[in-house]
Amino acid sequence: MIEHYRDLSGYNAWANQRLFNAVQALSDAQKTMDVGGFFGSLNGTLNHILVGDLLWLERLEGEGEKPASLDAVLHERFDDLWRHRQNVDHRLGQYCSALTDDKLDSFLDYKTSAGIPCHDNIAKILTHIFNHQTHHRGQCHHMLGQLDIAPPPLDIIYYFRENPE
Incomplete structure (x- = not known):
């Protein structure tokens, strides 16, 4: 299962890069326009994803x-x-790179x-973190x-095709 979480971490950073590249093409007004999302705008939603990750990393690492x-x-x-976002994706990658079976089971x-x-179980927390990001990236x-x-x-299949093992 360790490799699974490392894959999810890599996918996460890849998907964030693609999404941010697309959002970058928008004007500042479009980025902050309330388009009816749960967090209103793209900016609000992207900030929420970051907030969630920061909260989980602080819990998992005990700092931050x-x-x-x-x-x-x-x-x-x-x-x-x-x-x-890039910094936090790097931290998530480092966390997943250091995983052990004992840690996942804890x-x-x-x-x-x-x-x-x-x-809560660490493996289930990590599953939540990556699923949470996917959910809001979909928005x-x-x-x-x-x-x-x-x-x-x-x-994710596009990520795997671009990053074969």
Whole structure:
């Protein structure tokens, strides 16, 4: 299973790169336009994905940024958001590269943003992290179409084809 999470980490960074390349073509007004997404705009949604990852990495690593809310906008400027995204994708990759079977089988005690105590398996947490990103990238994919930008293919099979083992 370790290789599975390493694959998901690689896919995650690849898909984020493709998505950010597409969003970069938009004006600042289009990036922040409320197009009816759960977090309103592309900027709001991309910030939310980053917030979620930062919260999970702080729990998993025991250090790092801990945004105050799930809808926090950490970066208004797209370039700053992209740099931060790349840094976090690198951290996720490093975390997955250092995984062991014992670590995957272990459990993490933490509190949710609402203060609810939890005791969850690390492998399931990692599955959630990568699934969460895929879910919200799908929303961004739809928003790009609403803004008349052809969304890039983000299916994981394309990643595997571009990155054979």
